[in-house]
Amino acid sequence: MAVDATAAPGGAPNVPGRAPLLEVDGLTVEFRSGAGRVRVVDDVRFTLDRGRTLGLVGESGSGKTVTSLAVMGLLPPRSSWVEGSVRLDGQELVDAAGAELTDLRGRDIGMIFQEPRRSLNPAFTVGEQIAEIARRHLGLSRKDAWDRAVEMLDTVNIADAARRARHYPHEFSGGMCQRVMLAGALVCRPKLLIADEPTTALDVTVQARMLRLMNELQAEFDLGILFITHDLGVVAEMADDVAVMYAGELVEQAPVDDLLSRPEHPYTAGLLGSSPDVQGHVERLRSIPGSVPAVGAWPAGCRFHTRCEHARPGTCDTDPVALADGGPGRRARCVRSGELHLEGVGVDA
Amino acid sequence: MPETTDTGPAEPLLEVTDLRKSFVTKRDVFGRAVAREDAVRGVSFTLPHGRTLGIVGETGAGKSTVGRLVLRLAEPDAGSVRLLGADVLSLSRRDLRRLRRRAQMIFQDPFASLDPRMLVGQTIGEPLLLHAGLKGAARTARVVELLGRVGLPAGTADRYPHEFSGGQLQRVAIARALASEPDLIVCDEPVAALDVSVQAQVLNLLLDLQAERGLSYLFISHDLSLVRSFAHEVAVMNHGEIVESGPGSELFGHPQHPYTKELVSAIPVTRPGRRRSAAVRRAAASIPAAPEPPVVRPVLSHVLEGDPS
Amino acid sequence: MLRFMAQRVLMAVPVIVLVSLFVFLLLDLLPGDAAVAIAGENATPEQIADTRERLGLDLPLLERFWDWFTAALHGDLGTSLYTGQSVGGAVAERLPVTASLAVVALLMAVAVGVPLGALAATRPGSRVDRVVGVAGSLAMALPPFVIALVLVVVFAIRLAVLPATGYESIADGGVGVWLSHLLLPAVAVAALLGAELARQTRGALLDALSQSYVRTARARGLKPLSVVGKHALKNAAAPVVTVLALQAGHVLGAAVTVEFVFAMPGFGSLAVDAVNQRDVPMIQGVVFTSALVVLVANLLADLAYGYLNPKLRAG
Ligand SMILES: Nc1ncnc2c1ncn2[C@@H]1O[C@H](COP(=O)(O)OP(=O)(O)OP(=O)(O)O)[C@@H](O)[C@H]1O
Ligand SMILES: Nc1ncnc2c1ncn2[C@@H]1O[C@H](COP(=O)(O)OP(=O)(O)O)[C@@H](O)[C@H]1O
Ligand code: SF4
Ligand SMILES: [Mg+2]
Numbered sequence: 012m013a014v015d016a017t018a019a020p021g022g023a024p025n026v027p028g029r030a031p032l033l034e035v036d037g038l039t040v041e042f043r044s045g046a047g048r049v050r051v052v053d054d055v056r057f058t059l060d061r062g063r064t065l066g067l068v069g070e071s072g073s074g075k076t077v078t079s080l081a082v083m084g085l086l087p088p089r090s091s092w093v094e095g096s097v098r099l100d101g102q103e104l105v106d107a108a109g110a111e112l113t114d115l116r117g118r119d120i121g122m123i124f125q126e127p128r129r130s131l132n133p134a135f136t137v138g139e140q141i142a143e144i145a146r147r148h149l150g151l152s153r154k155d156a157w158d159r160a161v162e163m164l165d166t167v168n169i170a171d172a173a174r175r176a177r178h179y180p181h182e183f184s185g186g187m188c189q190r191v192m193l194a195g196a197l198v199c200r201p202k203l204l205i206a207d208e209p210t211t212a213l214d215v216t217v218q219a220r221m222l223r224l225m226n227e228l229q230a231e232f233d234l235g236i237l238f239i240t241h242d243l244g245v246v247a248e249m250a251d252d253v254a255v256m257y258a259g260e261l262v263e264q265a266p267v268d269d270l271l272s273r274p275e276h277p278y279t280a281g282l283l284g285s286s287p288d289v290q291g292h293v294e295r296l297r298s299i300p301g302s303v304p305a306v307g308a309w310p311a312g313c314r315f316h317t318r319c320e321h322a323r324p325g326t327c328d329t330d331p332v333a334l335a336d337g338g339p340g341r342r343a344r345c346v347r348s349g350e351l352h353l354e355g356v357g358v359d360a
Numbered sequence: 361m362p363e364t365t366d367t368g369p370a371e372p373l374l375e376v377t378d379l380r381k382s383f384v385t386k387r388d389v390f391g392r393a394v395a396r397e398d399a400v401r402g403v404s405f406t407l408p409h410g411r412t413l414g415i416v417g418e419t420g421a422g423k424s425t426v427g428r429l430v431l432r433l434a435e436p437d438a439g440s441v442r443l444l445g446a447d448v449l450s451l452s453r454r455d456l457r458r459l460r461r462r463a464q465m466i467f468q469d470p471f472a473s474l475d476p477r478m479l480v481g482q483t484i485g486e487p488l489l490l491h492a493g494l495k496g497a498a499r500t501a502r503v504v505e506l507l508g509r510v511g512l513p514a515g516t517a518d519r520y521p522h523e524f525s526g527g528q529l530q531r532v533a534i535a536r537a538l539a540s541e542p543d544l545i546v547c548d549e550p551v552a553a554l555d556v557s558v559q560a561q562v563l564n565l566l567l568d569l570q571a572e573r574g575l576s577y578l579f580i581s582h583d584l585s586l587v588r589s590f591a592h593e594v595a596v597m598n599h600g601e602i603v604e605s606g607p608g609s610e611l612f613g614h615p616q617h618p619y620t621k622e623l624v625s626a627i628p629v630t631r632p633g634r635r636r637s638a639a640v641r642r643a644a645a646s647i648p649a650a651p652e653p654p655v656v657r658p659v660l661s662h663v664l665e666g667d668p669s
Numbered sequence: 670m671l672r673f674m675a676q677r678v679l680m681a682v683p684v685i686v687l688v689s690l691f692v693f694l695l696l697d698l699l700p701g702d703a704a705v706a707i708a709g710e711n712a713t714p715e716q717i718a719d720t721r722e723r724l725g726l727d728l729p730l731l732e733r734f735w736d737w738f739t740a741a742l743h744g745d746l747g748t749s750l751y752t753g754q755s756v757g758g759a760v761a762e763r764l765p766v767t768a769s770l771a772v773v774a775l776l777m778a779v780a781v782g783v784p785l786g787a788l789a790a791t792r793p794g795s796r797v798d799r800v801v802g803v804a805g806s807l808a809m810a811l812p813p814f815v816i817a818l819v820l821v822v823v824f825a826i827r828l829a830v831l832p833a834t835g836y837e838s839i840a841d842g843g844v845g846v847w848l849s850h851l852l853l854p855a856v857a858v859a860a861l862l863g864a865e866l867a868r869q870t871r872g873a874l875l876d877a878l879s880q881s882y883v884r885t886a887r888a889r890g891l892k893p894l895s896v897v898g899k900h901a902l903k904n905a906a907a908p909v910v911t912v913l914a915l916q917a918g919h920v921l922g923a924a925v926t927v928e929f930v931f932a933m934p935g936f937g938s939l940a941v942d943a944v945n946q947r948d949v950p951m952i953q954g955v956v957f958t959s960a961l962v963v964l965v966a967n968l969l970a971d972l973a974y975g976y977l978n979p980k981l982r983a984g
């Protein structure tokens with residue numbers, strides 16, 4: 012398998028001779044469905060470097076979470092099939108042995124999830140839940156691991172960390188639970204953080220604080236972050252590069268400002284247009300007609316053609332569309348992306 | 361309903377004065393209240409005919425409670441609610457029922473708010489029978505008409521809620537609300553559970569209906585951007601109080617209250633140039649740069665300086 | 670946690686009073702005139718009157734209850750109408766037999782039921798899961814005394830590796846002999862409880878394993894044993910403990926019938942004799958003690974709850 016480092020989106024400079032932090036290629040995931048299989052992630056490909064953030068955007072059911080779980084090797088082994096390649100610092104993970112993957116999770120890759128409170132175990136103190144990870148991966152003693160946990164809680168701005176470490180998750184607010192999750196994800200100083208909609212369930216002011224914290228820690232730990240969200244506003248604030256998913260596949264990839272100001276895929280443009288924050292007060296909002304097709308019922312040809320205002324019958328609804336290289340660090344999955352001049356958002360309102 | 365007919369043209373559709381409500385949060389062994397929490401602490405506002413008042417605020421601010429109090433789905437501790445010229449809080453049970461058909465509510469989760477064992481047609485037809493006495497073919501025709509109005513095919517009537525997507529179900533919920541020809545709809549997070557690309561469709565439907573029928577909306581949401589583009593007036597709630605209100609553009613453009621300012625500055629902005637380069641972030645975090653300098657993308661300088669985050 | 674414990678213990682007090690009242694009323698619930706029933710069909714009116722006075726049946730109900738209750742709290746449960754032995758003494762003599770049986774059965778049921786349930790939960794639909802399920806249904810369908818009879822026939826009579834009847838205390842015969850007498854009856858008692866525990870453990874663990882915090886534990890690279898045995902099991906334990914407490918009464922009941930099959934001088938024969946002889950104070954003593962045992966089991970379960978679910982402690 013050749014290392015396709017030059018194709019890194021976002022023009023992220025790959026230092027010659029050094030593999031990108033995370034390299035995903037041809038990632039395909041299928042689940043058992045009745046007697047057969049149903050594909051939910053199709054041929055996903057992206058790279059991510061240290062110290063950078065890749066925003067993975069898409070509506071619910073587009074396959075974002077499944078993609079991230081496949082990267083972590085966390086999909087149920089008996090009812091799912093993963094193909095393609097996931098390399099962390101050049102090491103292949105897709106066919107790695109189970110024990111090897113287990114060692115790597117939590118140590119080299121940290122992950123946080125959408126529902127912070129439910130992601131913490133209600134039956135243990137938050138300190139114990141972090142210390143346990145340090146004992147497992149760093150071989151620390153109980154005492155040292157506990158001290159490390161308190162230190163991490165302090166790092167994620169939990170006031171009075173030494174006392175709070177002895178508290179249980181139900182004694183924390185949602186935003187604090189997410190910081191506790193972040194402390195657990197970073198306690199072993201991983202290179203990669205996967206954040207699956209980490210602020211979707213949080214209030215906007217709490218979200219703002221969380222995002223700021225993530226940015227600070229990214230700088231401090233030189234973290235690569237795979238940031239999953241459906242909120243283009245959050246993407247604009249957090250991501251260096253963006254990959255947009257629709258119906259299980261990537262439809263566009265670009266550096267964040269390019270994507271926002273000059274989208275090349277009609278779906279991206281539609282999402283940008285229907286984003287209320289972009290519109291100000293209006294009599295009618297712009298919207299994408301129709302609804303997201305269900306898994307297993309993806310249309311033939313371009314999967315977006317049933318909702319696309321630029322669709323060209325005879326072309327768009329026949330053959331699958333390939334993800335084609337566009338400008339520097341850009342790719343789009345649209346036969347007409349070269350000829351369409353899609354509207355993005357400007358710097359000013 | 362004599363009280364509702366003397367609505368003078370000058371009188372607003374809805375007038376809420378000093379509304380208060382607290383909930384018991386802790387009881388002792390004998391069921392006596394030992395702790396209470398003030399969910400709504402003196403809220404006042406008016407909503408003119410054909411307009412939208414947005415109520416924004418964070419979780420637990422008391423938004424939904426206000427919505428429920430206005431329709432008397434919960435009993436206020438104090439305050440007054442005048443709806444269509446009637447004093448809602450002193451109405452008899454019967455008059456309240458009659459008033460309620462002119463004030464409907466739609467909720468965040470359409471799956472939870474529709475009876476899963478009832479056909480969509482029955483769900484929409486129920487208020488038609490109760491309020492307008494429509495039966496048989498006339499009722500069926502009206503159901504189909506309502507479905508058509510919210511953009512659903514006539515066949516929808518013979519299907520069950522689980523056969524629909526969230527966006528379609530929210531349309532069904534809107535059709536049911538429309539069936540009793542309301543003047544006011546209280547919308548509690550009506551699109552929060554929907555896909556981004558579908559949200560705008562549902563909101564557009566609400567906007568169209570407003571233009572057509574002069575409907576008024578009390579629009580409850582935690583999404584400030586959404587409220588700004590949808591509502592004429594916006595009230596910001598915090599800890600059970602309205603801390604600031606005014607026209608959306610005014611409120612978001614020049615927030616006065618510190619809480620509103622914090623809220624507004626926290627909204628993620630979907631514009632290019634918001635992302636600060638790694639070097640700048642590192643400097644902000646006062647961490648020495650890593651040995652390999654990352655490439656700095658061109659970033660707009662005024663955004664850099666004015667960046668509130 | 671201390672406050673939580675105190676609260677639970679306090680809440681047990683009214684239950685004890687109610688149970689006592691019920692036990693006490695048993696006397697009045699006997700069909701017909703209790704004095705007649707106790708004195709016998711052929712007793713003379715004087716004998717009946719005498720019995721009535723001796724039992725204090727001529728006093729107001731509440732007064733009688735209060736006397737009995739305060740005495741019972743001091744461990745004085747009265748005297749047997751037939752043997753003249755103190756009821757407390759008889760209970761103290763027989764209880765260790767039944768308690769040994771119940772505790773050994775309990776340990777067996779937990780040691781076998783919980784791991785099997787856990788094994789089934791980690792492999793739902795697998796062969797292991799199905800075998801555990803079928804074995805559990807079988808154990809639940811067979812009454813304990815039938816299992817006991819089968820065990821006696823196979824192990825005591827055919828193979829003759831374990832004694833068929835009797836009981837030896839540790840003091841008399843040592844741990845080995847004590848256990849050899851308990852093994853077969855304990856299996857008979859444990860079968861039902863073990864099956865129920867396996868079923869509950871499987872269900873509760875399956876539920877816990879589908880929770881987000883289990884995904885977190887996996888995402889942190891924790892070893893599978895720690896994910897299941899620590900993170901999921903502590904959360905799954907609450908319903909399992911409930912079952913354990915709820916089954917305390919059943920275990921006692923099963924122990925009583927199984928004791929018969931193995932001719933063990935336990936609580937069971939004491940109870941049956943007392944009923945046959947209409948030995949009212951003895952019946953009261955036996956029921957009161959059993960009720961206390963079940964109550965204590967429930968109290969322990971409540972306290973275990975507090976440990977397992979930190980949220981409860983706060984409330
Ligand atoms: N039935 C109830 N019993 C007790 N407390 C309640 C009840 N309903 C609401 N509350 C409390 O009142 C406060 C306001 O609740 P409300 O549901 O109005 O908030 P909200 O602004 O709608 O929040 P969200 O954005 O989460 O929907 C909260 O602290 C809530 O816990
Ligand atoms: N364990 C699973 N078994 C079967 N289907 C699944 C499983 N997990 C996710 N899916 C399906 O895969 C699709 C993509 O889901 P997901 O990645 O969670 O979407 P999102 O982009 O919202 O994160 C959905 O249709 C979902 O129902
Ligand atoms: S390929 Fe055709 S249908 Fe698909 S996005 Fe492009 S123009 Fe639209
Ligand atoms: Mg997801």
Ligand SMILES: [Mg+2]
Nearest residue numbers: 423424425548
């Ligand atoms: Mg609410």
